Amino acid sequence: MSCKLDARDYPNNMRKIILSVAVSLDGYIEGPKGEFDWCPPPSKKEMSNFLLGIDTIFMGRKSYEMAGKSMFRDKERYVFSDTLPEKTKGIYIIRSNMLKTVSLMQQEKGKNIWLFGGASLISTFINQNMVDEMWLAFVPIILGGGKPLFENIVERKKYRLTESSVSEEYLSVKLARNTNHKK
Amino acid sequence: MSCKLDARDYPNNMRKIILSVAVSLDGYIEGPKGEFDWCPPPSKKEMSNFLLGIDTIFMGRKSYEMAGKSMFRDKERYVFSDTLPEKTKGIYIIRSNMLKTVSLMQQEKGKNIWLFGGASLISTFINQNMVDEMWLAFVPIILGGGKPLFENIVERKKYRLTESSVSEEYLSVKLARNTNHKK
Numbered sequence: 001m002s003c004k005l006d007a008r009d010y011p012n013n014m015r016k017i018i019l020s021v022a023v024s025l026d027g028y029i030e031g032p033k034g035e036f037d038w039c040p041p042p043s044k045k046e047m048s049n050f051l052l053g054i055d056t057i058f059m060g061r062k063s064y065e066m067a068g069k070s071m072f073r074d075k076e077r078y079v080f081s082d083t084l085p086e087k088t089k090g091i092y093i094i095r096s097n098m099l100k101t102v103s104l105m106q107q108e109k110g111k112n113i114w115l116f117g118g119a120s121l122i123s124t125f126i127n128q129n130m131v132d133e134m135w136l137a138f139v140p141i142i143l144g145g146g147k148p149l150f151e152n153i154v155e156r157k158k159y160r161l162t163e164s165s166v167s168e169e170y171l172s173v174k175l176a177r178n179t180n181h182k183k
Numbered sequence: 184m185s186c187k188l189d190a191r192d193y194p195n196n197m198r199k200i201i202l203s204v205a206v207s208l209d210g211y212i213e214g215p216k217g218e219f220d221w222c223p224p225p226s227k228k229e230m231s232n233f234l235l236g237i238d239t240i241f242m243g244r245k246s247y248e249m250a251g252k253s254m255f256r257d258k259e260r261y262v263f264s265d266t267l268p269e270k271t272k273g274i275y276i277i278r279s280n281m282l283k284t285v286s287l288m289q290q291e292k293g294k295n296i297w298l299f300g301g302a303s304l305i306s307t308f309i310n311q312n313m314v315d316e317m318w319l320a321f322v323p324i325i326l327g328g329g330k331p332l333f334e335n336i337v338e339r340k341k342y343r344l345t346e347s348s349v350s351e352e353y354l355s356v357k358l359a360r361n362t363n364h365k366k
Contacts, residue, residue: 025319025342025358026333027210038339126325136208140344140358142309144336150209153327156221159208161323164349171344171356175208175323 015106016132017058019115019122020050021149022170024139028146029119038141040169050135051075055111058102060121064091068116075114080121099128123152131177134159138171198289199315200241202298202305203233204332205353207322211329212302221324223352233318234258238294241285243304247274251299258297263304282311306335314360317342321354 022039023029031038042050054075059068061081068077077091086093094101105113115125125131159175166172205222206212214221225233237258242251244264251260251274260274269276277284288296298308308314342358349355 025210026331026336027208138356140342142333142336142340142342144333144338144340148209150325150327153209153325155327157325157327159323159325161349161351161354164347164354166344166347166356168344171347171354173321173349173354 015056015108015110016112017102017106017115017125017130018054018112018133018135019125019131020135020137021117021122022137022139023149024141024143024146026142026144027148027150028143029117029149030147031143032145034147038143039139042137042170050114053112054114056105056113057116058113058121058125059116060118063116063118063121080124098124099130102130119147119149119151122149126150126157127152127154129157129177133162133177134175136173136175138173139169140171198239198291198293199295200285200289200298200308200313201237201295201316201318202308202314203318203320204300204305205320205322206332207324207326207329209325209327210331210333211326212300212332213330214326215328217330221326222322225320225353233297236295237297239288239296240299241296241304241308242299243301246299246301246304263307281307282313285313302330302332302334305332309333309340310335310337312340312360316345316360317358319356319358321356322352323354 021029022042024038030036051072056076056078057068057072059077059079061079061084064077064079064081068079073090078094079088079091080094080098082095084093115122115131122131158178160178161173162176163174164172204212205225207221213219234255239259239261240251240255242260242262244262244267247260247262247264251262256273261277262271262274263277263281265278267276298305298314305314341361343361344356345359346357347355
């Protein structure tokens with residue numbers, strides 16, 4: 001299937017929030033001990049193409065402390081946290097009024113926004129219908145346990161399949177938010 | 184990707200056990216109340232093509248009682264149960280020595296075998312490395328709860344991606360058992 005996203009879904013070319021993550025067949029983004037060894041790294045080309053399309057990254061506090069401190073320094077990094085100091089070097093902190101803040105950011109000029117994780121921030125965004133696209137890379141493995149990508153989802157969320165491809169290492173799929181869910 | 188399964192993986196054209204099932208993005212095969220309304224029916228053409236390739240169906244007791252009694256009567260239906268009477272009309276019962284029984288069946292002449300479900304029978308087969316192929320149809324929905332396709336998996340299981348396709352309703356993928364896992 002080659003259909004592309006319909007631009008009309010994004011009035012005024014609003015910046016999209018894209019959840020892009022690798023996931024096991026049984027829906028985990030980390031193994032039972034927090035391990036990632038099951039997850040082949042994306043190709044440099046794919047990764048740099050993806051990064052070209054975004055200029056901003058959203059992270060939870062734990063993800064920032066575990067992985068985000070030294071990564072993606074050329075992007076604007078926003079960390080959602082009530083505990084990190086307001087003036088943490090190199091990042092912006094988002095505390096309260098998150099919905100409004102994010103909505104305003106989406107109306108600014110700029111590239112798309114990568115919802116990096118972790119699971120708790122992802123749940124919040126999905127429950128609020130704030131994830132415009134999901135780019136999932138299924139790794140052909142059953143882990144048997146770990147941290148689920150989708151948890152604490154309070155009601156059904158429908159998406160539209162827009163693209164898929166398969167390599168030896170990944171089944172990649174793009175999904176768009178069902179626009180019947182209003183923000 | 185167009186690579187097909189390597190015939191050498193199946194000595195003597197052994198009958199394959201194929202798990203074919205629809206699953207939500209968060210890995211459920213039933214909703215929280217056992218509902219299937221989220222799951223569009225497969226096209227008649229797809230279904231009849233699939234059924235042409237199999238002559239035998241494996242079911243757990245609950246699946247048989249809920250869905251299997253009146254379906255697929257033109258196939259040999261095997262129900263794994265310790266409680267159903269040995270001579271239940273129209274089906275064969277498998278009790279003990281399941282591994283050996285199934286292995287002997289695979290060496291007989293015949294078409295492939297559909298592992299229909301439910302979840303508990305699927306887990307047993309996966310844990311025993313007895314699932315040769317998985318044909319998963321991901322429905323683009325997050326259910327938020329229900330009966331997981333994969334549960335009680337005791338160790339990692341790797342598969343090979345062999346084919347994928349996408350329609351409006353499904354992301355379909357075929358995976359083959361990693362032959363490093365010996366039966």
